[in-house]
């Protein structure tokens with residue numbers, strides 16, 4: 440599963456490196472954690488410095504490395520208590536036998552053991568050692584104590600060891616550790632969003648991308664939509680605590696983390712999936728898709744051969760997905776989009792009424808810098824009359840930021856809806 444790290448607010452990680460040959464892997468771990476958007480500060484024990492230099496970690500983390508408890512200079516910069524408070528996670532990798540023993544015993548005779556006692560942050564240890572030392576009873580006893588004390592132990596991998604032994608005791612690969620850390624913060628963030636997010640508890644369906652209407656087995660009618668706007672909204676709705684399903688036309692984007700996805704090609708298939716979502720339960724329906732208004736009346740079974748100077752293809756009207764959903768008895772809160780090239784606000788306001796929507800967001804697709812395919816958008820949002828809300832102009836910004844502002848608009852309208860029994 441891929442993670443969209445942009446939704447993790449910058450988190451602070453203390454990576455503590457202790458004495459063991461696996462310390463060389465910790466250098467790569469710093470890179471991976473930084474790549475994932477974390478702030479990293481490295482603490483090294485004396486043993487670790489026998490394997491790798493603080494300078495390496497300073498260069499990779501972009502921060503001074505902390506090595507001593509009683510160092511007046513370091514304490515004048517970021518003292519050990521401040522460091523303990525700064526951390527959102529204390530990750531000890533590799534964690535030596537000696538460090539595990541110190542933690543289990545509650546010693547505080549160096550910087551790391553003191554930090555362990557002083558921090559409120561979760562503590563993760565990735566033990567790495569000779570397989571016999573791992574299996575030794577005192578080590579296992581210390582681990583049991585640490586687990587009981589709430590420390591998260593990342594099990595070592597099995598395999599050939601630097602000492603020539605084969606067995607359990609290898610530190611997992613840096614990529615794997617960075618993935619586990621990222622996943623942890625995502626889950627923690629999700630738990631908060633599910634409780635306190637602007638769309639907590641809401642089931643959201645979003646249509647995105649273009650539709651493709653076949654002419655023959657090799658040709659189709661479509662448009663320039665890339666799905667960027669709809670996918671940005673899906674990610675933002677998920678981050679706001681919603682349970683999100685994307686009904687996506689043919690686009691090349693990765694599914695945002697946590698979002699469910701149904702791929703479709705034609706407007707008719709998009710409508711079928713949308714009706715299914717309605718049946719499964721949907722509180723908010725957001726139609727960002729650029730749906731083809733017409734499809735070919737009779738799709739040719741075989742590739743149409745070039746013949747005369749002209750070719751006429753008869754088209755028939757496609758169903759209007761958003762209007763169809765809005766007509767259903769148990770309809771969700773309906774958000775439409777309007778892609779216009781002129782009389783933008785007038786046409787958008789007309790669609791709001793004609794399609795019986797609660798809200799519509801319109802954009803000027805004649806511009807190159809916003810709308811179709813670009814990373815940015817600018818929109819004007821209109822609300823149905825019953826909400827008694829003024830239109831909102833969303834200034835040009837990234838589609839992620841626009842998505843955020845649209846969620847605010849949806850939240851505000853839901854909050855005002857006199858027919859809603861929701862307690863926002």
Ligand code: PMT
Nearest residue numbers: 664665666667668726729730759760761776777778811812
């Ligand atoms: O995908 P991107 O490259 O990021 O570009 C984003 C976008 C420009 C596609 C997006 O911001 C946008 O404007 N989407 C709506 C495009 C559109 O089809 O607009 P419309 O004015 O033709 O349709 C009005 C509304 O009716 C839309 O919500 C549309 O999804 C819906 N509709 C239209 C026709 C149809 N048969 N069924 C529908 O549900």
